[in-house]
Amino acid sequence: MSRRATPSTRTFTDHLDTAADRTGLYAVVAAHTGAKRVLYPVSSLDVTPSYTWPDVTYVDTDQRTQTAFADTASAIRLADQHKVYEGEPRIRFLGGEYDRVFGALPAASWDLLLSLHAGPVGTNAARCIKPGGWLLATGPVADPEFVFDASVLLSVRGKYRVVPEEADRPAARLFRRV
Template identity: 40%
Template structure:
């Protein structure tokens, strides 16, 4: 393994497996095998939780990281995730990707902008979108008729769990505002919600 590969992963994993714990909580709640992770940078935590992940990013460090495929595999073995299938696509996710329609079970949108606007076609009907709120994609999915909120990920210390009750409480804006695509694009981020969650789990229904 190249030293730079390990250093990049240590930089990404600065919170000692926190993203992996989040993904494991979601993996225990959904029936997913194939995952698409646009804007991933070098976050291979998805491969710790799921067996088949496609990573997408334009960052040069990410491209160099994934080019060391033996090093990435070694990191996954160290994390207890041997024999994972993964690939890296050095691309802007807003442009066409080399995937078919409905090809993946789970779409990850973690601090990478409005992933759902551009990549939903690759998610099968009945599949899931896991989105964070800070860059606006959870809010975008909440007004997208193709999606239905089916769970929120709540955190207690360093533990995560998916909650699927009283979900309406988690999409109430702190201040009166009509959430629209134009508003979200203008802000470039989400809206403040009275009861925030660590992440939001949607199911594709259309």
């Protein structure tokens, strides 16, 4: 497989050069949840979940994101260079408003939903997550389908850790789907 940078690969790497590095966050969440299949609405060009999880479905409306993901081979090559698991990365991209896209997806098919920029994800998102599955959110979650499980904290040294109690300013929160 070629490791040559394509225009799409450069789009992803240019974004990653300016975005916050979430690989540590994803690593502690993966260890805590055991998730393998991830759904990521409003993903933008953040392909780093595919460094941690072998099967990620990205959803976004942004034209730049849709153009970059039009060649999923570029995203797969980038993930393959950084992955921490065995096997080939499986990456899918779905363009469109996430609530509409979620309504068309199979129910109870993903282990983890990343809601880092999506705001309240709603009922359509909950139906996509397996019972007992997970939601990682940076904002509040008022959906009765999910119950609080843990806070993910970021230390001053840049290390993430999961704690079982609600914290004052967590980097993110983990919720379980009931």
